[in-house]
Amino acid sequence: MAVTASSVIIPAMVFFMVFQLQYEAIHSYTPVHYIVGDEDGWDLVITGASWANGKKFYAGDVLEFKYDRGTDVSVVDQEAFDNCAVNDKSIEYSDGDTNLTLAFGANYFICSRPLICQVLCRQVRMAVTASSVIIPAMVFFMVFQLQYEAIHSYTPVHYIVGDEDGWDLPITGVSWTNGKKFYAGDVLEFKYDRGTDVSVVDEAAFDDCAVNDKSLEYSDGDTNLTLAFGANYFICSRPLICSAGLKMFINATAPPPSV
Numbered sequence: 038m039a040v041t042a043s044s045v046i047i048p049a050m051v052f053f054m055v056f057q058l059q060y061e062a063i064h065s066y067t068p069v070h071y072i073v074g075d076e077d078g079w080d081l082v083i084t085g086a087s088w089a090n091g092k093k094f095y096a097g098d099v100l101e102f103k104y105d106r107g108t109d110v111s112v113v114d115q116e117a118f119d120n121c122a123v124n125d126k127s128i129e130y131s132d133g134d135t136n137l138t139l140a141f142g143a144n145y146f147i148c149s150r151p152l153i154c155q156v157l158c159r160q161v162r163m164a165v166t167a168s169s170v171i172i173p174a175m176v177f178f179m180v181f182q183l184q185y186e187a188i189h190s191y192t193p194v195h196y197i198v199g200d201e202d203g204w205d206l207p208i209t210g211v212s213w214t215n216g217k218k219f220y221a222g223d224v225l226e227f228k229y230d231r232g233t234d235v236s237v238v239d240e241a242a243f244d245d246c247a248v249n250d251k252s253l254e255y256s257d258g259d260t261n262l263t264l265a266f267g268a269n270y271f272i273c274s275r276p277l278i279c280s281a282g283l284k285m286f287i288n289a290t291a292p293p294p295s296v
């Protein structure tokens with residue numbers, strides 16, 4: 038019988054990891070039902086780290102996730118967890134109330150919206166690792182591992198699109214973005230004359246220079262937009278102006294790790 042504590046250092050990340058390993062003999066175990074985040078639910082107010090801290094999770098325990106429409110809980114693999122980006126192995130739940138049973142081994146949960154997971158609050162993700170060993174005589178020896186990380190310290194950059202020319206035809210999205218490295222969470226400030234606009238669009242609208250029902254149009258002359266993780270498409274909704282070059286594509290990567 039031993040209690041073992043160990044730590045993992047993830048290079049270049051400010052991770053504060055607590056591994057709580059313990060085992061105890063249990064003759065009959067009734068799974069515990071948890072409400073993640075307690076009264077706050079699965080939301081930015083809580084953090085996976087703060088909520089999980091100090092709790093002992095057992096494989097078979099049920100986590101009930103309560104969350105607003107517009108967010109979700111996704112069961113992901115470690116790669117998706119580390120990148121705050123769901124992949125084809127992720128399972129997304131978005132009905133607002135989801136019961137998930139902790140699997141044996143690693144359990145990774147994130148909000149699939151990269152900005153919520155990665156930038157606004159990197160801690161809205163939770164990893165619980167549970168291991169168990171069944172030995173004869175029906176005694177369970179459970180090993181639990183809790184880990185959490187400190188808040189990521191990346192400070193987003195504020196850009197004026199087109200610099201002194203603003204979001205206007207003298208610039209093109211291509212010429213202005215050339216050579217720049219953008220991170221999710223960076224803010225682009227669009228300054229433009231009345232009569233033009235900046236529209237956040239999908240790839241189809243970008244390619245066609247034609248807004249569609251998924252486009253978000255801003256026309257107040259000064260608009261701050263936060264870059265999402267991955268593809269970001271901006272156009273002027275007026276087809277002739279867009280076709281003349283007032284369109285911009287930015288592929289934002291995850292913020293650089295803090296030291």
Ligand SMILES: *[C@@H]1O[C@H](CO)[C@@H](O)[C@H](O)[C@H]1NC(C)=O
Pocket residue numbers: 070101134135136
């Ligand atoms: C989750 O489990 C709890 C407790 O058993 C139950 O009250 C709740 O209705 C369940 N939620 C869903 C969405 O199944």
Ligand SMILES: *[C@@H]1O[C@H](CO)[C@@H](O)[C@H](O)[C@H]1NC(C)=O
Pocket residue numbers: 195226259260261
């Ligand atoms: C955009 O952000 C900049 C920098 O924070 C600020 O000076 C400016 O007023 C903002 N513009 C709008 C329309 O919110």
Ligand SMILES: *[C@@H]1O[C@H](CO)[C@@H](O)[C@H](O)[C@H]1NC(C)=O
Pocket residue numbers: 267268288289
């Ligand atoms: C964005 O960059 C990532 C990483 O380089 C790449 O995998 C992805 O395909 C790019 N997305 C687009 C739309 O170019």
